[in-house]
Amino acid sequence: MAGASLLVLFDDIASVLDDVASMTNLAAKKTAGVLGDDLALNAEQVSGVRASRELPIVWAVAMGSFKNKLILVPLALALSAFAPVLIMPLLMLGGAYLCFEGFEKLAHKYLHSAAEDQAEHDDLVQALAHEEVDMLAFEKDKIKGAIRTDFVLSGEIIIITLGTVAGAAFSRQVVVLSAIAIIMTVGVYGLVGLIVKLDDIGLYLKTKKGSAALRGLRHSVGDALLAFAPKLMRALTVIGTIAMFMVGGGILTHGIPAVHHFIENSALAVASVAGVGALLAALTPSLLNAIAGVIAGAIVLVAVTLLQRIYGVFKSKPA
Known part of the structure; x- marks a missing residue:
């Protein structure tokens, strides 16, 4: 009897774990757009800082991200x-924000003058030219800005995840939300740390000594990494923006029954189209x-x- 009860308990635990894994996987897919944007934004946050300070800054922002999720x-x-x-x-508000943020990126060059962009660049150059005490202040500003950005993106991730598990038992909601919070934070900032050091890895391989054949291979790999790093940053930005429209738009259309049914x-x-119907049916919703x-x-x-x-206009009017 006791053995049978233990087997039932194990079966229940396995069932719960399977459900949690399925919900976590679904939540991770739905937050993919935010994840792509999170990667690109946080990788950009360390631009303009010294190579030796890149990982400490990523670590500081990651700790801030954990604190954000604890709230x-x-x-x-x-x-x-x-x-x-x-x-x-x-959820609808989060979806609208994602769409807004994505479109603001597309419209950036029309909304911000060349003078504003040049002023931002000049501030960065000036900060880099100052002494270490100014550089530390510059880093603190970078970290604070990154943590504020993370709070918004983390809020979107948590709300999207909550919408995914809203009908589940409270205990499963706790597990899934906690799992997503940990996985996303470790995954994002682990990848950010790797991305920002790709160029340093490339430089290291180019300067590493060894036999002629091995040195040639290292130099080739180093050159490839140095060429790949900036392209990866640009690709992340593009992919992240597209994903933001897909995820944000998906949230909004799901909340409007008429559009969702359409x-x-x-x-x-389109599923009935000969030959490519299955592919078109899969791509059309996205x-x-x-x-x-x-x-x-x-x-x-x-x-x-x-x-x-x-x-x-109201602010500029005299009191």
């Missing part, structure tokens, strides 16, 4: 327990979600820009 996860669980009706509005019906309609994300991002950006201008 966000309990808040999300409290929201699920006491105000679950707010989950969908917050996308489902469109996928079913494409339509991305288009919806671009449209939503443009609408939000226009609204935000108008509000900023109206606020500026």
Whole structure:
């Protein structure tokens, strides 16, 4: 009897772990857009600092990210327990923010003058030219800015994850949210640390001594890494932006039944195309979600820009 009870307990535990793993996997897929953007943004945060300080800065931001999630996860669980009706509005708000952020990147050159970009570049050059005490202050500003950015992105990740597990038992919500918080933080900042050191690894391989054949191989690999590192940064930015539209648009369309059904019906309609129906059916929802994300991002950006201008007009008026 005791043995049978133990087997039932093991079966229950295995079932729970399987469910948790499935929900964690689903949540990770849904937060992919934020993850790509998180990678690109955090890798960019260490631009302009000395090579010897890159990893310490990444570590400092990673610790700040853990602290952010220690605040966000309990808040999300409290929201699920006491105000679950707010989950969908917050998801929609997070989706709209993702679309806005993605479209703002596309429209950056039209929203920011060349003078503003040049001023930012000059500030960076000036900071690098100063003594170590100024450099330390510059690093602190970088870290604070990165942690603030992480708080927003982490909030999006947690809310999206919460929406994924909203119907699950509270204990499973705790496990999945905690797992996503840990996996995303370790994964993002581990990859950021690797990305920002790719060029240093390339330089190390080019200067490493050895036999002629081995030295030639190392130099080739080093040259490849030095050429690959900046391209990877650019690719991460592009992929992250596309993913933001797909994920943000997907959240918004899922929350609007008419649009959600239209996308489902469109996928079913193209599935009957001979030869490529299955591929088109798989790609159509992502494409339509991305288009919806671009449209939503443009609408939000226009609204935000108008509000900023109206606020500026009122602020400039004499009291």
